Amino acid sequence: xxEVHMTETVPCADAGEDAPKVRIKGLYKIFxxxxxxxxxxxxxxxxxPELMDLHNHALGLNDINLDIPARKIQVIMGxxxxxxxxxxxxxxRLIEPTSGEIWVDGENVLAMDDKQLRDLRRFKMSMVFQKxxxxxxxxxxxxxxxxxxxxxxxxxxxxxxxxxxxxxVGLAGFxxxxxxxxxxxxxxxxxxxxxxATDAEILLMDEAFxxxxxxxxxxxxxxxxxxxxxxxxxIIFITHxxxxxxxxxxxxxxxxxxxIIQSGDPQAIIMTPADDYIxxxxxxxxxxxxxxxxxxxxxxxxxxxxxxxxxxSIEDALPKLHRSPSKCCPVQRPDGSVCGxxxxxxxxxxxxxxxxxxxxxxxx
Amino acid sequence: MLEFLTExxxxxxxxxxxxxxxxxxxxxxxxxxxGEAIEAFFNPLLQFLIWxxxxxxxxxWPLVIFVIAALTWFxxxxxxxxxxxxxxxxxxxxxxxxxxxxxxxAMITVATSLCVALGIxxxxxxxRSDRAQSLVTPILDVMQTIPSFVYLIPVxxxxxxxxxxxxxxxxxxxxxPIVRLTNLGIRLVDRDVMEAAEAFGASSREKLFGVQxxxxxxxxxAGVNQTIMMALxxxxxxxxxxxxxxxxxxxxxxGNQYLALGxxxxxxxxxxAIIFDRVSQTYGKRLQAYRETGHG
Ligand SMILES: Nc1ncnc2c1ncn2[C@@H]1O[C@H](COP(=O)(O)OP(=O)(O)OP(=O)(O)O)[C@@H](O)[C@H]1O
Ligand SMILES: [Mg+2]
Numbered sequence: 016x017x018e019v020h021m022t023e024t025v026p027c028a029d030a031g032e033d034a035p036k037v038r039i040k041g042l043y044k045i046f047x048x049x050x051x052x053x054x055x056x057x058x059x060x061x062x063x064p065e066l067m068d069l070h071n072h073a074l075g076l077n078d079i080n081l082d083i084p085a086r087k088i089q090v091i092m093g094x095x096x097x098x099x100x101x102x103x104x105x106x107x108r109l110i111e112p113t114s115g116e117i118w119v120d121g122e123n124v125l126a127m128d129d130k131q132l133r134d135l136r137r138f139k140m141s142m143v144f145q146k147x148x149x150x151x152x153x154x155x156x157x158x159x160x161x162x163x164x165x166x167x168x169x170x171x172x173x174x175x176x177x178x179x180x181x182x183x184v185g186l187a188g189f190x191x192x193x194x195x196x197x198x199x200x201x202x203x204x205x206x207x208x209x210x211x212a213t214d215a216e217i218l219l220m221d222e223a224f225x226x227x228x229x230x231x232x233x234x235x236x237x238x239x240x241x242x243x244x245x246x247x248x249x250i251i252f253i254t255h256x257x258x259x260x261x262x263x264x265x266x267x268x269x270x271x272x273x274x275i276i277q278s279g280d281p282q283a284i285i286m287t288p289a290d291d292y293i294x295x296x297x298x299x300x301x302x303x304x305x306x307x308x309x310x311x312x313x314x315x316x317x318x319x320x321x322x323x324x325x326x327x328s329i330e331d332a333l334p335k336l337h338r339s340p341s342k343c344c345p346v347q348r349p350d351g352s353v354c355g356x357x358x359x360x361x362x363x364x365x366x367x368x369x370x371x372x373x374x375x376x377x378x379x
Numbered sequence: 380m381l382e383f384l385t386e387x388x389x390x391x392x393x394x395x396x397x398x399x400x401x402x403x404x405x406x407x408x409x410x411x412x413x414g415e416a417i418e419a420f421f422n423p424l425l426q427f428l429i430w431x432x433x434x435x436x437x438x439x440w441p442l443v444i445f446v447i448a449a450l451t452w453f454x455x456x457x458x459x460x461x462x463x464x465x466x467x468x469x470x471x472x473x474x475x476x477x478x479x480x481x482x483x484x485a486m487i488t489v490a491t492s493l494c495v496a497l498g499i500x501x502x503x504x505x506x507r508s509d510r511a512q513s514l515v516t517p518i519l520d521v522m523q524t525i526p527s528f529v530y531l532i533p534v535x536x537x538x539x540x541x542x543x544x545x546x547x548x549x550x551x552x553x554x555x556p557i558v559r560l561t562n563l564g565i566r567l568v569d570r571d572v573m574e575a576a577e578a579f580g581a582s583s584r585e586k587l588f589g590v591q592x593x594x595x596x597x598x599x600x601a602g603v604n605q606t607i608m609m610a611l612x613x614x615x616x617x618x619x620x621x622x623x624x625x626x627x628x629x630x631x632x633x634g635n636q637y638l639a640l641g642x643x644x645x646x647x648x649x650x651x652a653i654i655f656d657r658v659s660q661t662y663g664k665r666l667q668a669y670r671e672t673g674h675g
Contacts, residue, residue: 133580219578
């Protein structure tokens with residue numbers, strides 16, 4: 016697992032971050048009869064298929080180390096079966112690890128007794144599910160109230176808060192319907208409202224939008240980003256869709272066969288993929304849209320002309336670069352200070368996808 | 380040698396009879412020693428049964444019909460079923476079977492309530508542990524297949540002839556479906572929904588009463604329905620050990636070859652069964668109305 020750092024562009028990267036909200040250390044999960052007994056083989060470097068063939072145990076997670084920053088969206092990405100759901104279910108201990116540590120706000124989750132764990136789930140973390148997980152016998156309003164009810168909030172206040180969140184996700188007027196009367200997108204909005212209503216600081220989203228049509232999915236992504244702008248929750252978002260990951264992720268970790276093979280800034284993953292697997296993963300992405308100027312700018316801030324922003328995509332910046340007589344523009348942070356410049360050649364160079372050696376490992 | 384093959388090497392006549400006598404004697408001693416205590420234990424039930432029967436037989440018949448019609452309406456919300464119930468009850472009264480029908484109704488109501496009160500908790504227990512399930516399932520199998528006359532013997536030895544032994548016999552026969560279907564219903568609750576409840580920090584109590592039982596309710600209701608039907612089908616046998624009601628008349632008709640009497644009382648039992656069945660079924664259907672609306 017390579018933590019890939021950016022090149023000379025560091026001056027415009029995010030300022031120093033606080034202590035991680037969630038910290039995962041040396042986490043292993045093995046499914047099977049005697050996970051502890053075969054753990055040593057995994058320590059010894061045995062791979063997932065080997066472990067299955069020789070010992071009939073499924074390697075779910077293999078030495079996961081990840082610090083998740085507060086108030087950011089951490090995306091965890093990987094193909095089907097790579098262990099995404101397994102990983103996110105460890106955070107609130109819906110699944111018990113075989114070994115390793117999980118810390119939330121400096122508290123050891125694995126040391127918690129039943130009551131502490133319930134309180135963690137009630138007050139600190141809430142979850143949105145791929146298959147929605149709504150209670151079919153309760154109305155939309157009652158579903159949105161569920162977490163509050165479990166928290167012990169008075170019925171009247173719970174109803175008020177639930178209504179507010181239903182309104183925020185655009186479901187005002189649907190309060191008295193049953194989930195089976197709603198479309199998939201609407202049902203997931205109920206799931207989102209239910210999770211937000213508890214005021215938990217951490218939101219776990221396991222492929223929350225994967226079951227939705229592409230248009231509805233981008234819709235939901237916008238709703239989530241809009242809410243996040245104001246709520247600043249720590250969101251752990253699972254997806255197998257790179258476009259979704261790049262659209263919403265502040266950070267991305269890529270899982271394969273239960274291992275994190277690259278994690279960090281989305282730009283770093285696009286610009287310097289750690290290995291062939293990731294290179295193949297990102298090769299179809301529309302780089303003009305996802306590569307930001309801050310990833311391709313150079314340090315000396317000495318050029319003239321109309322500035323471009325660090326957060327601009329290449330697509331946004333190209334017209335300005337083209338119009339500039341020197342084919343070079345100064346780069347500005349969103350706060351207005353100038354921190355470097357970018358050339359049209361650098362922009363065009365960045366449009367070229369990095370090449371992997373060998374075949375497409377995704378389908379190997 | 381040949382004799383060994385043609386004659387089964389059974390225990391000797393003497394051994395066998397002393398073996399049986401031993402068991403009988405043991406049970407007799409047990410029932411002599413504990414019979415009174417057990418009877419005292421069941422006394423509140425007996426008192427309740429007598430009281431309830433008195434209420435039903437003693438109340439003015441228009442009132443009883445009105446209450447039953449109201450309950451039917453509340454349960455089924457259907458004019459057809461309610462009118463059907465009223466007409467059946469009127470016919471039963473006209474043909475002189477009112478009192479017996481009320482006795483049987485009291486018996487069935489109490490037996491069903493008892494089965495529900497015991498059966499649902501047992502079913503819940505079974506759903507929570509595979510060991511409990513593998514323990515209880517064979518017992519239920521025996522209860523459903525063993526001829527009822529066989530367990531009437533120890534019940535009568537212990538408690539004599541009367542309402543309570545009849546009630547127990549009915550319950551032994553009628554309780555398995557409610558236990559089975561409660562267990563099944565809870566086990567069939569969608570795992571994703573359970574996981575969501577768990578993820579929001581629901582305790583096992585909150586999961587049971589807030590999610591599992593409500594979602595298992597349609598199945599539980601199917602169990603209640605079957606339990607009622609089986610209790611009704613035991614009425615004649617129960618009357619052999621002293622439970623008064625429609626069954627007694629059927630028994631009398633068999634003994635004396637009274638065709639009309641047997642038919643009339645038999646049809647009254649059928650009428651009760653149909654009323655119970657339709658009401659509990661439509662009520663169960665209404666409980667799961669949320670499943671049928673819109674697109675799943
Ligand atoms: N309860 C279990 N018992 C045995 N193996 C399991 C269990 N749960 C998961 N696994 C295995 O762990 C691996 C990871 O599964 P997981 O569900 O976490 O994948 P995922 O990345 O969420 O995939 P998807 O995108 O399909 O949801 C799989 O190989 C799976 O076979
Ligand atoms: Mg998954």
